[in-house]
Amino acid sequence: MSASQAEVVTYPEPIEKALAQITTLLKGSYGLSPRTVALLLLQDDPEMHDLVKEREGSTYQTIAAIIDRTRETLREPVDEAVPVARQQKIAAIAAAAVTETAPAGAALADRISRLMMNPWTGTPLLLLVLYFGLYKFVGGFGAGTVVDFLESTVFDAHVNPWVNRLVDTYVPWAAIRELLAHDYGIITLGLRYAVAIVLPLVGAFFFVFAIIEDSGYLPRLAMLIDRVFKMIGLSGRAVIPMTLGFGCDTMATLVSRILETRRERIIATLLLALAIPCSAQLGVILALLAGRPAAVLVWAGVIALVFLFVGWLAAQILPDERPTFYMEVPPLRLPRLTNVLIKTYTRMRMYFLEILPLFVLASVLIWLGEMTGLFAALVQAVAPVVRAIGLPDQAAVAFLFGFFRRDYGAAGLYDLYTAGQFDGVQLVVATVTLTLFVPCIAQFIVAIKERGARVAFGMFLFVLVFAFGTGYILNAVLRLLGVSL
Amino acid sequence: MRCDFCGTVFTEAEARPACTGCPLAGVCKKRKCPRCGYEVLPEPKWVKALKAWGGSIFAGYKANR
Ligand SMILES: [Zn+2]
Ligand SMILES: [Zn+2]
Secondary structure (H helix, E strand, O other), rough: OOOHHHHHOOHHHHHHHHHHHHHHOOOOOOOHHHHHHHHHHHOOHHHHHHHHHHHOOOOOHHHHHHHHHHHHHHHOOHHHHHHHHHHHHHHHHHHHHHOOOOOHHHHHHHHHHHHHHHHHHHHHHHHHHHHHHHHHHHHHHHHHHHHHHHHHHHHHHHHHHHHHHHHHHOOOOOHHHHHHOOOOOHHHHHHHHHHHHHHHHHHHHHHHHHHHHOOOHHHHHHHHHHHHHOOOOOOOHHHHHHHHHHHHHHHHHHHHHHOHHHHHHHHHHHHHHOOOHHHHHHHHHHHOOOOOOOHHHHHHHHHHHHHHHHHHHHHHOOOOOOOOOOOOOOOOOOOOOHHHHHHHHHHHHHHHHHHHHHHHHHHHHHHHHHHHOOHHHHHHHHHHHHHHHHEEEEEEEHHHHHOOOOOHHHHHHHHHHOOOOHHHHHHHHHHHHHHHHOOOHHHHHHHHHHOOOHHHHHHHHHHHHHHHHHHHHHHHHHHHHHOOO | EEOOOOEEOOOOOOOOOOOOOOOOOOOOEEEEEOOOEEEEEEOOOHHHHHHHHHHHHHHHHHHHH
């Protein structure tokens, strides 16, 4: 067969019709085949549009009209239809030309890959990954074993009493003693939160995440989730900022720039601020709920529901610009242990360098607040709200911490939990509220820079009211049903 | 480096730093994939050094044979 003619890709009928019409209209020379020029026009290539506008003069209007009409008749976006048709053609050519003697492993990987992307098999697979990776490993091993050891054996039994004694003996000023040690001291609180609670949990999470990353699961997750995300005005591409959101929502708010439409960017920023916990927060929440499967289910269910409901609502309110998403997935592979360990180490190191000064600063701020009485006043002010959602007054402290840094607040909650301050229902209400609760200061500042003060402030207010509103309703419902979790 | 999301292979020079305008840009050395925007971790310096060292030993071994 003659190569160039027989191997042309055939696109869906409306596109082919438009291509035929446009190619007859094109008079100028572009150094490309007319069909290619027409295809680029249909895919909204801005440079080609400028060129054609310049060279075809008034005919351009006719061409633009054809493009608009095609877009209306075509069910899927051109940007999606074109690569899909090409992909099919490539598969057909490859199937005809190549006799497959692929090793058994490749065929198996291919089959697993397809199972991961099919909604019926992919969803249970995703749940398995979450169950073993997050619940069992981060919540079970990370919290139950590592944090427990560092908290109770290393800090509570040795470091803290030793530091307290040392400070009491050698530091004559009560104020400095309080700054370094005791209840809110830099070493006894700030360092302990960072080293004994947050870092091991985050480390366990980073380890699981590195395995997921290295295996090539993420693009498959994007394809799997694309359909659900389309309902809330996003596309599979939003998996990128969402997964990075686990690293830190601040970063992910910046990353949401890569999304196509303004609508997508606003929805993604809102959902990131509201329903995506950062890795530390997630780690601590998993630790808090570790021994209580029913509580985890309620927590995950409420967050998922909020995520979908708010996304859906935002998609209804914001003007419709449909995002397109299609990607070729890179091959699945067995994660390599060296890769995983290096990634885990790099992330932990970056994270630690980032949080340590902030945790120290938080301790200093709290100390200042204690000295001036401002802290007590703030706790007093927040306490009624905390009481309204059924939590003990001390939880107000954790929420105040949380606004400074989400992970700091979560660590504070963990502290209260180990002190035996919560029952099951209170635990779920507290974790749900803290997950939804205000984006931390850093994220708020970035949101202002990226989306403008008005959008950012509106979002902030919305998130605040929404978080406590959800906590209130959840508490009322759980108490009414008389469940104990 | 290789993007963990889309599989694109690129050099550190081709990629933009991940977080210009991020308050934590000082500690964070991530790079952005030029194709999809996913953030990729750079190799730590000591890993690079180790690899270079391993590579030179390997090259010397091959030259000796
Ligand atoms: Zn960063
Ligand atoms: Zn990429």
